Structure formats: structure tokens, C-alpha cells
Amino acid sequence: MRVTLLGTGDTTGTPTVGCDCETCETARDRGLERTRFSVHVENERLGESLLIDFSPDFRTQFLREEVPLPDAAVVTHIHFDHLDGLGNAFRVFDSLDVYAADETDPKTGESVAQTVASNYDYLDLLSVHPTTPLESVRVCGFDLTLVPVEHPPLVCYGVSIEDPETGGKLSITGDTSYGIPDRSRAVLADPDLLLADAIVPAHLCEYHPIGGRHLDDDGVPRTFGTKHMTREGALSLAEELNADRTRLVHAAHFYPADEAFEDPLALDGETYTL
Template structure:
């Protein structure tokens, strides 16, 4: 299994348009320390470093198929930048635009693109993620939507995949366990979530070779959020930012909770101070992992 981080940022990405904060400026013009760091990760820092909107490409070494998790609005840029094949199938974790709106790129690029999403009806929208995708993109004749029941494994692109409910109010959202049956390699993805993930979902995500865990900001940012931060650790550090995202310490604790062999924090915002925003365990676009 080959995993490529196509997009590792939050809704606005890093660098953010017209933002001159220290983090965005360092991303645009990396200093020598950051350049050396990203080269060690296998990323070319020419032109700066980036966290575009979230998306992950997963290639099946055995079948030669490719699976795309979430369709970023930066789809075109990501696939021009990275040497990964167009997907044979895709999965949508939830209906926020930064995880969904790249589906419009299926126009003229695909003869057929099966898209898998949860069949559970959201009480807020009165439709499932699968139904929302089907209704919003009904004009795409090449896209077929396949509804899947959370916590029930299904097969796509040669992988065994399980959608797991996480906590991202007010909308339903799902993480993923992706296993390559022939090799036993496992990728777990937390999805957009706060630290309070249901125990059954945590159990499914446990024991991965690699976990991609969302962590949006540093814990000090919680004091500026109208709802603060919750789920504090034993030292009183908030693990959740507001109600629906993990802090960086929360993501690290979650990766430990699910006993991942390795992990990267993803969906990270440019608000993280520049001296902490590029830590080794926070993902960058273009990182690749062989599992």
C-alpha cells in the first residue's frame, strides 16, 4: 500500500490567500532549516511548502488500483503536482466543501468514477452523505454513488474499507480503516473530529501501520474560540478545539490511544505558530508512505 498526502490543510489551506502571518510567510519562503526538514521527508521545497485542502491517495500494490479519500477543491493542483494515478474509486467522509467540492473535476477526466459514502441519515440535513453527493452532483454522468453502512466493511479498489462514525457536530462525519488484504497493511484516518470519538470507532481504527489524525490548532488557541476547548488531558491541556476538531496535543494523544505504528497530523490550520507549524509529525503535502 502506498499512501500519498495530497492535501494536509484545513478549509483555507497553508499558505492562506493574502495572509502574511509568520506561518504562511515561512511556508511561501522556507528557511534553510525547513528546507532541510522537508527534503528529509521526500518533498521538494522549491516554490515553498504547502498544506492544501484535505485529500489522500491510496494505491493498492497488489491490484494496481487507486483509491481517493475525499475530493479536495484543490484536486487539479494536487494531481498536477504529485505523480499519482487518477483514482479508480473515491470515498467521501462528509459534506463540508473542503472534502467534497473537488468532485466536479470528474467532468471529462473519468469514464467512470464510483464514489462511496455513508448511508446513515443525518438528522440535521435529513439525508445521508451518499444522498447529498448524489443530489449535488447528479449532472455528472460518469459518477456513480454507492451507499455504505458505517461499521460494515466493504471492498473497493481491492481494499477492505470500513467507515467509522466520529464526532464533528453538527454534521455526521466518518473516519476510515483501509486494509490491503494481501499484505495486511492498514491505514486509519480519523476524519474531521473532536477527541470524543465513540469507543467502537476507536476500536476499528486501532492497530494501524499509519494513522492520519486531524489536529487543527495549538491548544492556546482554544481561549479565542467562543466554546473554548474540552476533553483536557491530565495536565489540563485541551484536546478539542471548540466542539468539532482536535488540538495538536489531542491528535497526538489520539494516535497513542489507537496504538498506531506511525502517524501524521493532518487538517492543520495556518494559525499554528510558525515555530511549531512544521513539526515532524504534522503532515505536509507530498509526503508518501509505503505500508
């Protein structure tokens, strides 16, 4: 299993358009990027690949990294920075299988799969596969499982991807607070590589209108507001999941410049073989 981090940033990416903060200027000076979130997973044994989420930066990411176009894809939730890149499939693919959860979202009245199918009904090449969370499906030779996480007000899912031949395992938290249900944690546990949402360091929670949540024993917030984990929350989760290696993704440009590019914060283009 070869994993390429196509996009490791949050909804605006780093550097952010029109921003001259020290972090964005440092990224420009050093030629570093965190585009909107997306992960490419290649099964080199079968010559097939899987895409997790359709970043609006799809075209740039695939041209830059020169990875194969995916044979199948997953949509974790319907926020634009994870879905709107699907329009790039027009005239690029002959066909594409897209997997998304079949649970009805009380906020929208339809499942993620239904939203994808209705929003992109003009793409005849798409085959949308409604997928039941916590039930494994075989995709590109991998065992793929969607797991519910906490990203209000919409439903959202993390992803476990296992190679049944080699035992390699990738876990992706999805966009989530630290309040991931126990049944989802059990599926995500013991990965060779964990990609964990970590939008900002915990000390920035004081700037959120509702502060931080899910405090640890030292009073450090593991959730920023309601939707995303802090850096400290993501690292706590990694320890609890017994992750062999952890990279922090969905990072915002609000990280101070002297912290923004330090391990284990990920950058676009990183590759891992599991």
C-alpha cells in the same frame, strides 16, 4: 499500499490567500504547502487506487504529485473542503465509483451518499454507493470501513483501510473532535499509519469562543471548540490507538511559525508504503 498525502491543510490551507502572518510567509519562503485535505491510496499489486475526499485543490494536487487517477473514492462528509473537488471529475473520468455513508443526517435530512448523488447529478459517470458505517466493503482490493466520528453539526466519518493480503493498515480520523465513539476507535486501532485531524495546538484554545474540551489529566484541551482535535488531542488518540506512525493533518495556518512545520505535522506530498 502506497499512501500519498495530497492535501494536509484545513479549510483555507497554508499559505492562506491574502494572509501575511508569519506562518504563511514562512510557508511561501520555504515553498511549503498544505492544500485542502485529500489522500491517495494505491494498491500497487492490483494497479488500482482509491481517493479519500475530493479537495477543491484536486487539479493542482494530481498534477503536482503525478499519482494515478483513482478507480474509486470515498466522501467522508459534505463540507466543501472535502467534497467540492468532485466537480473535477467532469471530462476527466469515464466512470467513478464513490462510496459514502448511508445514514440519514438529522441536520440535512439525507445521508452523505444522497447529498453527493443529488449535488452531482449532472455527472452521469458517477456511481454512488451508499455504505453502512462499521461494515467493511472491498474496494480496490482493500477492506474499507467508515466509522462515525464527532464533527457537529453534520455527520462525519473516519476511514479504516486494510490490505487483506499484506496486513497493511491505514487509519484516518476524519474531521473530528477527540470524542470519537469507542466502537469507531476499535476499528481504527493498531494502524501502521494514522492520519489524525489536529487543527491547532492546545494553547490556542483560549482564542476559541467556547475554548477547549475533553481535557486530559493535566488540564490540556484535546478538542478545539467542538469540531476538531488539538495537536495534543490527536497525539493522545494516536497513543490510545497504538499507531505505529502518526502524521497530523487538517492543520490550520494558526500554528505559530516555530511550531507549524515541525514533526509530526504533515506536509503535502509525503508518501508512505504500508
